Amino acid sequence: MSDPFDVETGIVGAGYAGLSAALFLRRHRIKVTVFDGGPPRNHAAIQVHGYLGLRSTSANELIAIGRRQVDELGGRLEGCRIERAETIEGGFLLAGSNGTQWRVRRLLLATGVRDQLPDIERLDEFYGRSVHVCPHCDGYEWRDRPIAVISWNESSRDFASKVSHWSRQVTLLTDGRSPELSADDRAWLDQKGIAMRTATITRFEGRDGQLDGLRLEDGSVLRADAAFFSLGEECQTGLAQQLGCRLGESGSIEVDDEQHTSVDGVWAAGDVAGDSQFAVIAAAQGVKAALDIHRTLAPREPESHPA
Numbered sequence: 646m647s648d649p650f651d652v653e654t655g656i657v658g659a660g661y662a663g664l665s666a667a668l669f670l671r672r673h674r675i676k677v678t679v680f681d682g683g684p685p686r687n688h689a690a691i692q693v694h695g696y697l698g699l700r701s702t703s704a705n706e707l708i709a710i711g712r713r714q715v716d717e718l719g720g721r722l723e724g725c726r727i728e729r730a731e732t733i734e735g736g737f738l739l740a741g742s743n744g745t746q747w748r749v750r751r752l753l754l755a756t757g758v759r760d761q762l763p764d765i766e767r768l769d770e771f772y773g774r775s776v777h778v779c780p781h782c783d784g785y786e787w788r789d790r791p792i793a794v795i796s797w798n799e800s801s802r803d804f805a806s807k808v809s810h811w812s813r814q815v816t817l818l819t820d821g822r823s824p825e826l827s828a829d830d831r832a833w834l835d836q837k838g839i840a841m842r843t844a845t846i847t848r849f850e851g852r853d854g855q856l857d858g859l860r861l862e863d864g865s866v867l868r869a870d871a872a873f874f875s876l877g878e879e880c881q882t883g884l885a886q887q888l889g890c891r892l893g894e895s896g897s898i899e900v901d902d903e904q905h906t907s908v909d910g911v912w913a914a915g916d917v918a919g920d921s922q923f924a925v926i927a928a929a930q931g932v933k934a935a936l937d938i939h940r941t942l943a944p945r946e947p948e949s950h951p952a
């Protein structure tokens with residue numbers, strides 16, 4: 646009887662988690678298709694930091710190398726977004742934005758999170774160069790230099806405090822919003838030497854990707870060599886919810902130690918699965934998921950064994 650499945654494993658998301666999983670699955674000679682719905686979360690980053698072995702590789706270069714490796718091993722990359730996923734007998738049916746459908750036996754969701762970006766003029770010129778999201782990733786490059794922190798939600802105090810690990814010259818900017826901070830929080834910021842400004846930011850100033858300040862609504866410029874923002878993020882869990890995967894309190898997909906979700910045959914890895922949000926952790930989770938998927942498929946013949 647012919648195999649009713651088009652692919653053994655479908656991977657939704659061609660970022661760090663998805664491509665790393667695909668690499669390992671192909672090395673186990675398991676048929677893989679990776680559905681690539683767009684650039685990874687850190688596509689603007691001109692250097693990926695904290696990834697052992699990398700020095701000055703941009704996110705786009707790293708992902709391009711990963712894609713090539715998967716391709717060279719015979720993995721398929723489909724440039725399309727998966728819009729719908731449903732359970733069928735023995736697997737899953739995926740519907741792509743290009744109208745094509747695929748039947749996959751195992752499914753890995755590696756769809757990541759999406760950041761809320763500040764609506765400030767000239768962001769594109771500086772984002773990923775001197776305007777960042779993650780102080781753990783990029784704080785070191787701006788140590789002991791003036792840094793602006795853009796945030797107004799309930800975590801703004803802790804976020805500014807985190808950034809102040811790298812510099813004593815930190816200013817918290819709430820971009821025209823009333824910050825969600827108690828009197829105690831404000832006193833605490835004061836004590837830490839973190840200034841706060843509530844004026845609206847009209848644009849980033851600087852050249853060639855290097856920030857030198859943020860222009861405020863009164864025309865003044867707050868000097869800063871770098872800015873970090875924390876405005877919120879959205880876990881890309883639409884497909885997980887269609888399949889009935891349980892979500893955790895933070896809104897990410899709940900997984901066990903092997904990255905398996907609450908739905909049989911569905912794994913999740915990377916930022917969408919809720920652990921610390923780093924490229925290297927996403928990649929490692931992709932590998933864990935791949936090994937577990939391989940374990941569940943192991944009794945099957947690998948593709949190149951004779952029938």
Ligand SMILES: Cc1cc2nc3c(=O)[nH]c(=O)nc-3n(C[C@H](O)[C@H](O)[C@H](O)COP(=O)(O)OP(=O)(O)OC[C@H]3O[C@@H](n4cnc5c(N)ncnc54)[C@H](O)[C@@H]3O)c2cc1C
Nearest residue numbers: 658660661662682685686687694727757915916922923924
């Ligand atoms: C500006 C910036 C800089 C960063 N710098 C660093 C750094 O220096 N070091 C570090 O370790 N981490 C860094 N990070 C964090 C890092 O980017 C993430 O931890 C990492 O991208 C997570 O990998 P992932 O595979 O889970 O998700 P992603 O890399 O975001 O990949 C998810 C992919 O899934 C795709 N997708 C989503 N839904 C669908 C769908 N329905 N169908 C098809 N495709 C879909 C998305 O388009 C995306 O390509 C940075 C983040 C940002 C925002």
